[in-house]
Structure formats: structure tokens, C-alpha cells
Amino acid sequence: MPLVKRRIEPRHLCRGAVPDEVTSELECVTNSTLAAIIKQLGSLSRHAEDIFGELFNEANSFYMRMNNLQERVDLLAVKVTQLDSTVEEVSLQDINMRKAFKSSTIQDQQVVSRTSIPNPVVEMYHRGDKPPPLNILSPYRDDKKDALKFYTDPSYFFMLWREKMLQATEDKRKEKRRQKTSCPAHCDQGRPHTRQAPPRSPLFSSEN
């Protein structure tokens, strides 16, 4: 079910009850509707500020990256003018001894985590009901586990994925040991290399 990220409050303008002592009801309803409209405008401006703030932060991070790139390009431009093919000595041994180039492959990690949660979603989370205080029963348990974890455990999926990964590495290690002990002489001839993809986090598993 999609969540509504930003909700303008109050949703209904004219649904309040008219007080008993009022004689001109139509005017009363009009005035209360106009007051609700002003509250809606306030809520709208708060959401607009939040939207522009998020866009500004992202654009700012790009600005910093671009500045960094500009400095690197300037340094490179200076360095390239200083290159001289006549002075540079190249020995055949050195060419093979040089470290091979490897680009830095930085992967984004923990993209959907507590730190990257947007502000309206944090507010929605805090407006929600808290779970029942089952953790007060934890001291009375014999196995010393947290009683609330039996009701709701936010780290459940991560622990499940972690156990799967540990199990997978353990299985691979046992497989390698078995292969070494069974045929040490022919382990690299004619045996098809089966590449097993590591189990991905259950949050991203495809549904068949």
C-alpha cells in the first residue's frame, strides 16, 4: 500500500459542529471554513519548504562534487603541460613492475536506512501508535530474551539474511575442503567451474 508522504491538514474544511449560541449559522460556517483554509495554507507552506530543502541539499552535494572535480581537472591540466617524452626514462623492467590500474568501485550501501529517512516519513512514524510495552515483561523470562522481539523485531530480516550468508560461506568452505580431499591431483582439470551467486538480502529477492 503506498504511503502518502505529505498530507495537508486539516483535510475537511466545513465539518466542524456549529456552536449552539450562534444565530447567523451561514456566516459562522464561512468563517470557520476560512480559518481552516488558513491552516491548510500554513501546512502547504511547511511542505513546500521541506520539498525545496531536500532538493537544495541534493543540489548542494552535487556542487561540492563538481568543485572537487574542477580542482582535479585543474591539477591534471598543469601536470599534462609538464609532461616531456624526451626526459621520461622507461625501462622494460619497470613496465612490468608497475601496479595495474584499478578504478575505485564505490557501492552505495544502506540506502534505505534510518539515517536517510525523509522528514515527513519520520513525522508519520512518530504519529503512529507505539507497540504495547511488552519489554517490561523481559526480566521475568527464563531465556533472557527481549519480550518485545517476539511481537515486533525490526532487525529480523537482517539477521535472517546474515544467517543465510554465513551458512553459504560455511557450505562453500566445506565444498572446497571436500574437493581438496577427494581429488587433489585433478582439481583444476576438466571440472566445470560452477559459479554460485551469493544469496542476496531477502529485501531484494525476486518473487517467482
Added chain:
Amino acid sequence: MAGQDDPVQREIHQDWANREYIEVITSSIKKIADFLNSFDMSCRSRLATLNEKLTALERRIEYIEARVTKGETLT
């Protein structure tokens, strides 16, 4: 018209005018909300394109830097 002198009828006319005024304001609020949503989406898509170009540039600069600088030896 004779009906205009009736205070109740006058009040009802005034109420209709007020409701039309409120309707104009609420539809403007909805238009502003729609504009904000579409502006947000369009900005995010442009920023994502910019991010892709920046990442490609960064990788190219890294490669050129490696080509130009004297690399360290393995020993």
C-alpha cells in the same frame, strides 16, 4: 426585484458568494500542491541525470590521472 428585500434571501445570496470565493481559494491550493509535486519530480529526474554524468566524469578523471601520474612499483 421584490425578493431582494427579504433578509433571508439576501443572506443566502451572500452565502453562495462566500462559497464561490472559498471554492476559488481551495482549487488554487490544489493547483499549488500539484505544481509542487510535479516540480519535485522533474527536479529529481534532472538531478539523477546530473548524478550519472558526474559519476561518469569522475571515473574518466580517475583513469586519466592514473595514465598521467608515474605509478608506484610493486616492490
